[in-house]
Amino acid sequence: MIGLAIAGGAYVSTADEAKFCGWLFKSTQLVNPLFALLDAEFAHRLAVTAAAHGFVPREKRPDPSVLGLEIWGRKFTNPIGLAAGFDKNAEAVEGLLGMGFGFVEVGSVTPLPQEGNPKPRIFRLREHGAVINRCGFNSEGIVVVAKRLGAQHGKRKMEETSSSASPTTNDVKQGGKAGPGILGVNLGKNKTSEDATADYVQGVHTLSQYADYLVINVSSPNTPGLRKLQGRKQLKDLVKKVQAARDEMQWAEDGPPPLLVKIAPDLSKQDLEDIAAVALALKLDGLIISNTTISRPPPADTHPIAQEAGGLSGKPLFDLSTNVLREMYTLTRGKIPLIGCGGVSSGEDAYKKIRSGATLVQLYTAFAYGGPALIPRIKAELAECLERDGFKSVQEAVGADFR
Template sequence: MKALVDGLGRRALFSLDPETAHGLSIAALKSGLPLARRPLVDPRLATTVAGLTFANPLGMAAGFDKNAEVPDALLRLGFGFAEVGTVTPLPQPGNARPRIFRLIEDEAVINRLGFNNQGHAAAAARLAARARKPGIVGVNIGANKEAEDRIGDYAAGVARFAGLASYLTVNISSPNTPGLRNLQGRGELKTLLQRVGEARASSPAPGIPIFLKIAPDLGEADLDDIALEVTAQGIDGVIVSNTTLSRQGLRSAKRTEAGGLSGKPLFRRSTAVLARMRERLGPKPALIGAGGVDGTEAALEKIRAGADLVQLYTGMIYAGPSLPGAIVAGLARHAEKEGLRSLAELRDSHVAKWLAAPID
């Protein structure tokens, strides 16, 4: 029955342009309608990362709830955590429409949104209103396109949200803000992470975990530099990865649109980069695997490749709101079948396999 409902919902939403469909999805979650079954709770899925205990390792990635409008509704779908944003200090409209494109044949999406959001003040007010509610909600922070001091925008994001979020993500990996990915270079990254660390130390929550979100379009030397600075600056972990500029193997006629590609085609590349970051960072820092997660097996493989936690977004566009609950139930079945006391026992078991996979 749920598959039928999801199928009908997809057909209706796919009859609309993607941005209108996204707005309707947010409205449906705001309405409080029961869009999925009550989420499963299984102690074997609980995961402690960076001092936070997640009910399960599956999260909603940033980009869906840009303005912190529905984090609790997302948690009710079965996610173990939700990440809102990307939020910039000042509101900005983003790039011109159309700016989201479905690649249905590839189960993928290309977007060139450009950090469209309502700004710090709007998101902070909503998060303050839910301050006493349970559930892990992270805030993904970015820089305004026209900012004279982009690093200062990140420091401002830490100062603004440290007392309101469970964790913060420094997003320097979007391909849709010109020059933003330059912050992944070692010199600028060092300065960025130093200022982010200083902002955290002087914030109302000096112990809040901070993650760095990186692109999949990086070479081995780039990954070396990022790992060295993450370690040197005391960053708690890395999210691997954001969208890709690669169009390798795509079939859809819309594959030539400019922007970042997400969805199933990103799985191999992002997972290979994930394993490389685990090799470089060692066992302690947190790694969150994102990119191409569309079912239980994909989520499990991210964990085997080195992830403590897993995120999705595009997969739910194609599978519907029952997907997170289905994945979590599948994770529990796998733990039962394999006699696992904790799903974390799987972590790193396929790192060697993914290290052998090319990232070009």
């Protein structure tokens, strides 16, 4: 709020919208130290509320053209996305997309509401740029999330109708079902559920109409037995049934949303080979690599909080998740779009993910520490990396390390 007030005052002395927008993002850095003083989960809750009510800067500047790309028939203005886990219940989709992310993934959403694991369950390793969490799919459930996304979808449709009806409008339809930017919906299972497949199918039936893409999350370390679904037979059976549930629904001309699977970074070579085989055989639309790790990569392993149970995210995860990304790009022979996630905190990090085989990149922990000012900085740095090495687009750089 302090930052918004300062930036608002700056606006009085300038009519340059781009300059004002830049000041507005930079001013949010004044608020970050205040969030650091708060309990981690309370700070997270406050950040979601701020985004939900529009108390965050809105990006008015166009993304560098070099960052634009098209995948699954959907146009992304940039490849930088917000990973699942931040906006679990789709409360702040419009505010988050408005900050300039190319895409935002909500969830994980479970069929029935559940509290998740006991608090405290989020722990900061600030000096390492890392977080350990054991939230355990705390979710308001698919009914609540469907109502929110339905309202958002309806608003978007009304805006499109209004724009197309106006002969003087300069608006161009961009983004996906939630407005500017692309919306992903990450599906989870209830902790007490004995039929994981039924949970994911229920999620598809209820939420897929509002999603630009869907994710089957089988890799959270905080739900007992969930990671066993990454086994070859289990994953094949699950994906086939979820694909069938999606395909049996009625779809407009743009067709059903792509279906992705999010995997763990703690898999063996054989596990990765099995997942790649299933993904290729079933023509999976994509893989997200990766979720949090149950290991404690250095230097986080020496931190006192490293002994806390849960999944670790942030900078120490970067090398581990990128190595898995490279391996999976090789195993799938570049035929399946990959989203690189884990430890991204700069444009150079995002560029390394892309060169290692990622078409899109996600972050979360760095955003939690850096706030909104991180978004335009990462995009600018990534554009510089691409142009420095002579790439005219993101897609030209995908998998460049293998050429």
